[in-house]
Amino acid sequence: MKFFATLIRKYTETRDEFLTNPDTARQWQQRMGRSVLAMLPPCNFLTLHYAYFIVTGLVASIIFYLTSTPWRSVAYIDSLFMCVSAMTGAGLNTVDLSTLNNFQQAILFMMLIMGHAVLISLTVLLVRKQAFEAKFKGVSDERKQAASRGQSVIELQGDRDAVPGSTGIDLELEQGCKPRSKAAVVVQEASGSSTPREDRWVDDDQITVGDATRHHHHRVFPMAGIGARPDLNNHPRDAVPNVLLEDKDSVSGFKGILRGTQKFTKGLVSRNSQFHDLTPAERDELGGVEYKAISFLSVVVFLYWALFLLCGIVGMGGFLEANHPDVTRSNGLSPFWTGAFFAVSAFVNSGMSLLDANMTALQLNAYPLLTMGLLILAGNTLYPCFLRFIIWIMRVMLPDRPRWQSWRVTLDFILEHPRRVYTNLFPARHTWYLLGTIIILNGIDWAGFELLSIGNKDIESLPTEYRVLDGLFQALAVRAGGFYVVTIANLRQGLLVLYVLMMYVSAYPVTLTMRNTNVYEERSLGIYAHDESSDSPANTSRSNVLMDLIRHHLGRPGPHETSRGYFVHQQLRSQLSHDLWWIALAVLFIAIRESDHYENQPVAFSTFNIIFEVVSAYGCVGVSLGFPGKNYSFCGAWHLISKLILVAVTLRGRHRGLPVAIDKAVMLPSESLAWAEEEDAALRRDRSRAWAQERGPVGCV
Template sequence: MPTFSDVDVKELKTYQQLFLYFVPTVANAGFINLIVVVVRLHWFEKRLKKLAPTLLQSGSSRSKDAEAQPAKFNADGPSEANTAQMHSSASFDNQLKLNNIKEGFSGDMIASSRTMTTMATRTQPNTDKFPLQTAQKLYTYRRRANAIEGQGHAITEIDDHDHFEHADDEDNQTDIARHRTLVSGIPLERVASSMFVLGSYPSRSQERQTRRTISLAKDPELPQLSSQASLGRNSKFYNLTPEDREALGGIEYRSLRLLLKITLGYFVGLHVFGVICLVPWIQHADPKYRDYLKECGQGNIWWALYTSQTMVNNLGFTLTPDSMISFRDAAFPMFIMSFLAYAGHTMYPCFLRLIIWIMFKCAPKHSSIREPLSFLLNYPRRCYTLLFRSRPTWVLFGILFVLNFVDVLLIVVLDLHNPAVNTLPGGHRILAAIFQAASARHTGTSSFNLAEVNPAVQFSLLVMMYISIFPIAISIRASNTYEERALGLYPSNQEELDENNGINYVTTHVRNQLSFDLWYIFLGIFCICATEARRIMDPSEPGFSVFAIFFEAVSAYIDERILSIRFLILTSIMETRIQLRGFETAGTLKAFNREDIQDLLGRIPARRGSHDELSAQPRKFLIDVDATLQSLLEREDTDRNMQITIEDVGPKVLSVGTAASSGYNRFDVRGTYMLSNLLQELTIAKDYGRKHIVLDEARLSENPVARLSRLIKNSFWDALTRRIDGSNIEVAGRDPKDWTDDPRPRIYIPHGAPEQFEYYKGIAKEHPELRLDVQMLDENITPDYVRDLNSKPGLLALAIQKKYNESTQKTEYLGVPFVVPGGRFNELYGWDSYMESLGLLVSNRVDLAKAMVINFCFCIKHYGKILNANRSYYLTRSQPPFLTDMALRVYERIKNEPDAMDFLRNATLAAIKEYYSVWTAAPRYDELSGLSRYRPEGRGVPPETEPTHFTHILSPYAEKHGMTFKEFVQAYNEGKVQEPELDEYFLHDRAVRESGHDTSYRLERVCANLATVDLNSLLYKYEVDIARIIRTYFKDRLEIPPEFRTESTKDIESESSSVWDRRARRRKVRMDTYLWDDEKGMYFDYDTVLQKRTTYESATTFWAMWAGLATPHQAAELVRKALPRFEAYGGLVSGTEESRGAVGLDRPNRQWDYPYGWAPQQMLAWTGLLRYGYQEEAERLAYKWLYMITKAFVDFNGVVVEKYDVTRPIDPHRVDAEYGNQGVDFKGAPREGFGWVNASYVYGLEFLNAHQRRALGAITPWETYSKAIAVQDAY
């Protein structure tokens, strides 16, 4: 019983999980059928105690004169209205003989059974009469008294109208006391329904089957039966003597008892088998699986027990939130769980018969168990609903094999290039596909994220789920003992359809019509899904969905073609074939109009300027780029900023010529959004030097969500990609903040990279016009050394790779690429890169995400840390550490590549080195609290900032020393002037910049003293990740090469997971002690100097949820108390208004304070909320953030900026802070957006369902959307 739930099973209490363990077990079909066997045995035993205890003896030991043994006649009449009551006495035989004589039968043909039956047919409603039985019956009569015992009965055909009048023979009276209507003999069907063989009075179809019988005398396991005993369809017995019935009754009883033991052993054994297989595996498997269970709060043994149950019982609940996706690369459990799913569901009859067959073959020839085993194999449906004869069982197995083979084949073939599937190696992929095929129809578990697989696979699984019960149903119907019409069994000579019976007439036609054409539509939809898979899965085309294909196929079938999706040629052919099928089904072809002919034969040329031409879809425009661009800007760009926005007051309409008319006919492009899209398309065309273009109208009216997603994926990432090598050193090497008298391109090479030094020296020599200055850094980098470099600022070298150029037959050096935050940057920035990597992975740009990890490892190896950015003045400053999570996310996408393990090893070694040398070393580590701080070293004024930025700080000191402003700055930077207060100020200023939150009143003048929530959450994640990596991927021992050791760890040759686990636990305890405020329900920064918790409320409190640091109670408090304080119109604010305080001319806004929201705060909060099961909150926040971005994108010419005012509904990209906003000053068209906002957009869309995406595309505010959903749910 596969199921689904909106409750995370792992979060349930133990007793609730136990409830979900036992209830499905007793609700399992195998268990219910087992109960049926018990009930039947009880019925047998009840009757046997009254009537025939001697029948329990085996056939081989039964006495020859068993029939002669007296049996008391039951004179109570029928026990039920619809069952036969058996009688057995000599007086009854005499009475029967008398009645036979009355009806004209010879005395030689006396009815042969001591178990005569009363009429079993029920009376019709509102009548006291029995219905007439018009069919002819076969009856058996006793041979003459001297007939040889065991040779059966003569068979005579009589009319069912003949009946007897039978009198009760109490007191041996010969007169008839009352009348009972009796059949004139014993029908063979009633013989099969005699005292020990369950059955019912036959239907007409049964009566017709009695002639098709097989002799039971051929059965070597039933030698005691008479020669005339025969077997009809559905395990029904005919021509039985009384001895035959007694023998079969005893065998059937003993078979049922044996079957009860077998089915009970099968049911319990299957559960035990699963546990026996899964418990040792999880205990000795790769530690990553146990780590994952630990993260989910589940024990290894309990997981094995529960998983075995959920697979056998087809429950679908799992203790891990991603079902079985995390275990799909483990071959053994995939195989075992697939077997359990099959054995517990559709393969159950096959395995059950196999077990009985093996027992029969292994049983000794003269064993007493052999007879009931043979009975179960040959006449299975007499004993058990889900046990079939050999042929139906093989048919069932064949059908199941074909269905599952098709499923597996489709998953493997259609997803060959899908990273959601092809990340697994071949063998593991096939096993995971087998598991998914079993799960789709049986358990409801999954080994793949079905939202990401090929749409054709999704559709095939849909069809397979729909028909999952058919194989069992077919086998039951084919071997149905009772032949119920509800199971679809009808007489072979069905009557003509009665057209006067309206309901029957209509339902029959509906059934036939669906069976005739429904499969054709389904096949067509599947083929279209397979052909159009790429477009269906492309998030930039949200309107191209499986539902749209359903709609299009059905509309084609009924000859409507309501939608106007542009398909591939092959798809159009398929759809046309569906349409023709609809024509054929209609029985006649309608008169073809112009549209019909065009659908079938292609578009017919239209006269230029005609109505047909004007109404043709889709519309395309022929545009003169320069002329149209000039006209557009003159008319619509009224504020002359090279953008068309809602603030422009132009006519908001421009007429353009259609391509079909060569520009002769004109069409109006209206509205800000379409006109701004036209401006963007023309600007890009001009950038590429195009003079004329043909532009599809769909580009102008494109869904804004699809448009922005497409731009990010296809344009923005490439526009933000950089590399450091000879190809761009002239641009990248020139520092825009070089305020010296001789600015020139300059690059610094780390001491450990002499090969790069020679490479850049060669470039400088070959191209002297560059004036490239190549410098080798000292091995020992100190704050004073870095200060001295400030007079010659330059670029720091990053990782470079060698590639052999076959055309030049030379080895070339190529810089490892990276993504920069915005268009004006050329440096690799620290935590920007992590946020960008989340979007890159969603956009399938794994190469760029991997390359940035490689660059980070290079920086740590050679510079000792992940730099704020790769400029010389950042050598002593780091940034928030995200490396382990970034590396793990990339590794999951590349783990099948040959160098994947080396990649993960290098990233882990680099993270360990940075952990020791930066975050747990002086001055950043606070010994007293055991927590870490942002506290970089440095001298003087931060060189990347213009000194005039600090005029209000430095001017009083310049006046104090009698110097000009410039003289004082120089003297202070060179250490000629000592000002401890300034040193303290700039210590905190550098710390703020290292934190990435520059600037904020939360951190101003105090940052270097704070053990912040964000930094320590990141380090907790570092510790947990490193422990997991070492335990899972390196067998709990990671060797540390000398180049990755620090001064404090030079003697540590290897690392183990236990050390890092302890560090994570200690950090959590300290954060709970110093940072957590249970009353306010959030984390606060801790001042290590004042030794007290601060009171500034920051959105970084949710980083604890992202890191998995918070307990469930703390997470609930964060959602209940903290979330409402930060949630605004457009998502989360960085801090609360109360914490920021009043702002004005003397105290301006800071960009990381209220009312501004930033992409990192949003993304980490969404992830953290989802991690703790708060899906609705994560969806709501993601929707609000994406709505704000989309609204600004639509209203302001495609703008995507660095940060937003999340409290402004209209123009949130307008900010009033000291650094303004990045990404607003483009001309005509946005070329790159902004790095982490681009990432937040595509990453956030992953949190939304299809309905929310459609609402977002319609620019629907969250409040409007939520109200509409509430109204819909109310109905």
Template sequence: MSRLRKLLPPLNFITIHYVYFLIVPLISSVVFWGSSNPRASISYVDSLFLVTSAMTEAGLNTVNLSQMTTWQQVLLWLLIIIGSSIWVSIWTVLVRKHAFEARFQEIVRKERKRSLERRSASLTLPPITRRLRTLGRSRTGQDGGDGIPSWEQHPAINLPVISRPSDRRLVSAIVPPQQDSDIRASGSFTHAHSVGVAADVTPASGITDAEERDTGASTATEHIVFADDLRSGARSTSIAPSGTTAQRHLSSTDTAVNPRSYLRGHKVGRNGQFHGLTSEEREELGGTEYRALKLLSIIVPLYFFLWQFLGCISLGAWIANNQPGPALENAISPWWNGIFNGVSAFNNSGMSVLDANMIPYGSSYFVLIIMGLMILAGNTAYPVFLRFILWGSLKLLKWVTYENDLVEWKETLEYILKYPRRVYTNLFPSRQTYWLVFMLFVLNGTDWVAFEVLNLGNSSLEQIPLGSRIIDGLFQALAVRSGGFYVVSIPTLFIGLQVLYVIMMYISVYPVVITMRHSNVYEERSLGIYGEDALYSDSLTRSISRGQSSSKSQSLSRMIRAAFAEWYGVGAAPDQREESRISFISHQIRGQLSHDLWWLVLAVLLIMIIETKHFLEDPVTYSVFNVVFEVVSAYGCVGISIGFPNAAYSFSGGLYPGSKLVLCAVMIRGRHRGLPVALDRAVRLPSDDMHIVEEEDHIRRSMSVRRPSLDDMDI
């Protein structure tokens, strides 16, 4: 069992993602198949294909959606939502936020237990001993002239301090109040000041005021909550001993550590790697990252739901009042048509309840513009839009508030904008975001120009008015990379444009993936730079291979890790030390090609073997190019299809069941090629060894830069 366990993939973000996209389609396919009317009118293979296509946002359909029941359409609509990359990222943020809270609630419980043990030991001392122990402390409190704050002149208050520095600040910065009872722990007020928390202390039952004064040890329990106003200049702590309340105002000189000391330039490495931090600075950093997750857990869901709600309402209202005919001809409500198409556009599915997809709206500027914006907002331009919202929010806060107001919100927004890849997968630094915008214009502009130029002389498009043709070309350019909709029939386009569409569907994920890899905090490990070097091998590889006694099992383990590299967070190249951006991008392209092409070649080969009979009967319809087009569309999770003669569904609808199952596997595999690697900081749960890994990366980078290459050595 131990050897078998070593061959299984580790439990991390990638493997959980795979399980999610395997289990949900299998369950929903049974529900979909059982909901057919008449019963079993849609085969189980088609049911599995449709729910997998909806879940992976591929958008291919083997059956016209207008022939389905309303419940089946709603089921596909729900699967499109819960299969969205933004939806997955929301849960990633929430899980990481909860992991922070759970981790430090455990620290609070441990510290509370230690504090209770210390109090019990103190109460067991004889009265004369307790009085002698508090004598010096009482005299100190009566001095009051040595610069000691006024609140320290009350000898009845003496809170024990949390023992470990790594526990103190993070606990107070992270643990929120419980609904039924507050989290209780002992902590120093200097600590409370440094992180901006309010500690409400009340005496425990059964202890008299005299006993408190005699022992000098507080028998109170401390309720740790977030302060309402966190400012760098002052913090307040309310104390309620013996039924009284006193306000403690702490000056900035009492802070144990500068809250922004971890942002110094000499401690920030490439891609936001912090190195050489003290334990106090690590604590501040952890608290800031938690607050960033807390803010993103609000902003990202609002972005996700508001875009779809407003877009669907506007599309449904416009279609119902201006062009309800196409929906009514398919026995579909115009409102439902707008709502379904809006969700499908934002999540880049490409499915439509209309058999003709978007062709009936080729001259409807409002519909095409709104859906085009939703396609951008939900996928290719999502990192750009989200960063603009955060940047605009920060500028607005600074403009409408004073410098010392809402300091915590401002600092959190600044941290997210400066080090986004430490907290979120699809948010990048400013330089990478500008590069993403540039690629967005280049690729979409190429598709737009190609649509207009490569179709010159095409009789099928010349009958479209010039204005509508320009808008149609723009919409098709936005949809061909990921949207999946088509406003003109794909088979009527010239072959040159069809080949260009194959290329664009394949590279659709490249800009975001390369940007994600380039801005990864653990860039060296994700690229596998140290994978083949024994001196620089990372701890993950050592933990995977530890305990393998035979060279045969080691070889097998290495083969499995190479085949499923993203499970372990190791890239395709074993040794890559070049630092320039051009070499990095070329390395990523080579790695992505080698990682993808064998899947595509294998899928095309299997489908052509299965479809041999169809090819012999109709070699034009079942040509190799049509199969390649469908496979690339499925792998890119785009959804554009050559189509099938005399049918409105995708080319997949005319294939044998075996070919459909192959395409299901291709869609699931393609849905996972744009994900962050398992070592990505933005998808890892907080742990004690994360800062150790970060320090190791910095050391390895420094050593690899100083290390001479073999070409420079005399052999």
């Protein structure tokens, strides 16, 4: 009783204080507001991506549910599942698509398109393009205002090369002048650096929702990216040191910023196209080249997306209309509409089909198998390879004349520094690695289908040429496409296990390539890899590598821990552990809820079948073992809570391969990005000198 009496007294005193002193109430509200905001996720690309998928899925599911005929023939949980499954590309369905009305099918058609990774990446390009234009306009306006008022230029202090590797910077402003964030701004290394100030850019594009507090690692959803250490200031915004401002009016106006006619080779370029040691004018020129590259890519990506989609719709729709109209009309569907849905579903790698038999109805037709196989590759797995090949062809075909010089500069910049401008465009070497990895993985699937189907009567009954072609198509579809050309449940157990593994690693080739080529990913791991060279740590003896491992366990990281191999290893290990937790927990909860079904039908509701369905959903593949006597996926026979868990799994799986908030290709242009590049270069130099001093003469350990 004494406790409650004290609690009531405290409440009464606080209430009276609020009523008599408005400032106290305001301060309390501000503290509470900051505490709440500190727990919210930061407002970055990944957060907005989640919000887009969740909000759009909820709105579409309500419309889907309200337009069902007859009324309430489709439960709301099924409406939600179908919309989210279509938008995420998971492709699983809890109801027969052929029983839906035309409007509901059209909703799924639009959700397939709205969730496509290529379309979303195009949106990012357009947003960044507008941000560059706004930045250039701000620079131009400030220069004009400074010229009209006759303001004096703030002179640079110190010599850049006086203290190599130093990150100390002095900010000297004229009296009465406020720091400006939209000037020509670069990191300069100055001697006699003082204690860093706490100034921050007031209009930094990357400021997060909860930036009022500095304890970002206390957020419930930090959105720092897989493998990122929560104890680091991962974001380049958090690395804003003191600044030196220089306002040279060498070229004024928006056109002047873009007036670069020769190849950009200024400054120094480190790993993953990190430009550093640039002057303010060179930073402006670099921004202009990046802007032109983004503008050009926005057109190329749109044409790529639209033409592949249009050609696929016309090709598949026309084929079914002309050759197999009876196949679709048996399900009460229009042949052209069915073919168009096939094409879109293949291009976005969903696997949804209006036909109850999926692609098994077309397993003896070469044209749809080859066409949809190409769409599957072009829309996801080989999209970076196709896009880089197209840009390379454009560069080769450009005539060597002065009037085309600007285009050559733009294309050269895209090919040499692709990850500064686009998420799914990689350097030549990494593109070849990606192509080789995908060929190997698909080859394993193809060989597994052919070898592990020996003795399977359903497969051996096919003509030899179509058995080979069906095996190739199934290999392409099982890693991302989601279609099935043979009944999956009738395949051998070993082949099904192989499919589980391939669905699990489906996003890894592109994801690891994306992170290995990210300009700022090293910052998120707290490591700063050396550029590869003949005498780099990656090429030293095994004994040195062993010593580095010993140093690692003793808390003294060696130079090999900052090599590219170590970086990829860290990313792969973090991705594997992160994915396993999600899949393991989802399988556990679903298995618990489906215990009653397992008791009645132990074969249909086996644990392996649940694992297969969860991995397919997490990998956003869409291949399912199905349910006996039904045309929908296995999850269609689950309880409500199990379907909700799988919805969460598909959402998380759709976002596992995305660039995180610290990816240059999804960040808006701001001065803090330049600071991050310069700081990383300085840290890399400092660590290189420290390691060299620690290791002593060459050959010593």
